[in-house]
Amino acid sequence: GQSLEQPSEVTAVEGAIVQINCTYQTSGFYGLSWYQQHDGGAPTFLSYNALDGLEETGRFSSFLSRSDSYGYLLLQELQMKDSASYFCAVVYSTGKLIFGQGTTLQVKP
Amino acid sequence: GAGVSQSPRYKVTKRGQDVALRCDPISGHVSLYWYRQALGQGPEFLTYFNYEAQQDKSGLPNDRFSAERPEGSISTLTIQRTEQRDSAMYRCASSLQGSSQPQHFGDGTRLSIL
Numbered sequence: 001g002q003s004l005e006q007p008s009e010v011t012a013v014e015g016a017i018v019q020i021n022c023t024y025q026t027s028g029f030y031g032l033s034w035y036q037q038h039d040g041g042a043p044t045f046l047s048y049n050a051l052d053g054l055e056e057t058g059r060f061s062s063f064l065s066r067s068d069s070y071g072y073l074l075l076q077e078l079q080m081k082d083s084a085s086y087f088c089a090v091v092y093s094t095g096k097l098i099f100g101q102g103t104t105l106q107v108k109p
Numbered sequence: 110g111a112g113v114s115q116s117p118r119y120k121v122t123k124r125g126q127d128v129a130l131r132c133d134p135i136s137g138h139v140s141l142y143w144y145r146q147a148l149g150q151g152p153e154f155l156t157y158f159n160y161e162a163q164q165d166k167s168g169l170p171n172d173r174f175s176a177e178r179p180e181g182s183i184s185t186l187t188i189q190r191t192e193q194r195d196s197a198m199y200r201c202a203s204s205l206q207g208s209s210q211p212q213h214f215g216d217g218t219r220l221s222i223l
Contacts, residue, residue, distance in 0.1 A: 030208040030209070031208065031209065033211075040148075040198070041216065042113075042200070042214040042215060042216050042217065043152065043200075043214045044214070045211035045212065045213070048209055048211065050209060087151045087152075089151070091208050091209075092208065093208050094140075094157055094159075094164055094165055094208065095140055095142070095157070095204060095206075095207065095208045095210065095212065096142070096154050096157055096165060097142070097144075097152070097154060097212065098154060099151030099152050099153070100151055101149075101150060101151050102149075102150070102151050
């Protein structure tokens with residue numbers, strides 16, 4: 001089967017750096033994506049890792065290690081607006097996404 | 110429109126009724142996906158279309174669920190003989206073709222079965 005594990009909640013202060021980890025038990029996937037969701041709104045795409053290593057997009061970076069079945073999302077210079085749920089998802093060849101349960105990030109002043 | 114449009118936004122119906130949920134993808138997006146999301150959970154894959162062809166329906170829970178995209182644009186997800194356990198947020202997403210393409214999600218249809 002497919003399963004992805006993420007911490008359920010993470011709390012950090014404004015301006016700090018936070019890392020949200022994602023471990024998975026699946027194979028045959030093309031890459032790992034991260035999506036952000038505010039208060040039950042539409043999930044929005046943040047990043048995609050097809051290869052092992054770090055991908056950087058502004059304040060957000062994402063990492064994948066297939067040998068360790070592990071990835072993470074790194075958020076720098078946290079802002080209050082970053083308070084949201086973050087989902088990792090494995091991506092299959094068709095583009096089908098299998099999501100983790102999500103991590104709720106709370107940013108405090 | 111600029112984004113993925115879903116209708117209705119909310120649907121309340123009695124158990125046993127059929128419901129049809131509509132998704133209008135971003136213009137030019139050939140790939141269309143349906144997901145279901147329970148409160149506090151990640152979206153759960155239901156089915157996928159490439160143009161008008163349903164390529165993967167492995168996530169549909171049972172034969173009461175069906176989907177179509179007859180002209181390769183608008184899609185309809187139909188649930189027959191609804192049950193209370195079908196209550197959830199149903200989300201549609203579209204993308205350009207290719208696994209690396211980001212999926213753009215609609216605001217969803219909140220379905221409540223009484």
